[in-house]
Amino acid sequence: MAQFIINKNVQANGDYEVHNLSAGCNYMPLPQNQIDLGEHSSCSGAVAAAKKQWPNDRINGCYYCCRACHTT
Template sequence: MSAIYYFNTITDSKGNHEVHTQECIFLPSEGTRKRIGMESNCQNAIASARRENPGKTFDGCFYCSKECHTG
């Protein structure tokens, strides 16, 4: 399912930037998120985020991007 994806600009306890859909109840506030864009799935969203933000690591949200959540 295509969705607009964002990542949290603040890292989690493991140093990852968490990736969320626009509809996620845990989407960070505007001041702490960066738009990835429209993607067909979280795997593509993370790949796009990695290309645009080299050196950063990403993890899918447990709630909205569970198939990309690594813990």
């Protein structure tokens, strides 16, 4: 299981990005801008959890550490 967070700051394209803390991403937001999503077996579970918590926001996986969940 990997640990996931979401960046609480919106990206320029309007997405909130999910990151895999366990992957050592170079584009990880600063700790004060991270919201814990817990442990998930894949980025799909983390993105689904974020969408459930914030249904009106655009949630996307980071291109670098959650590429399987990166859509825009």
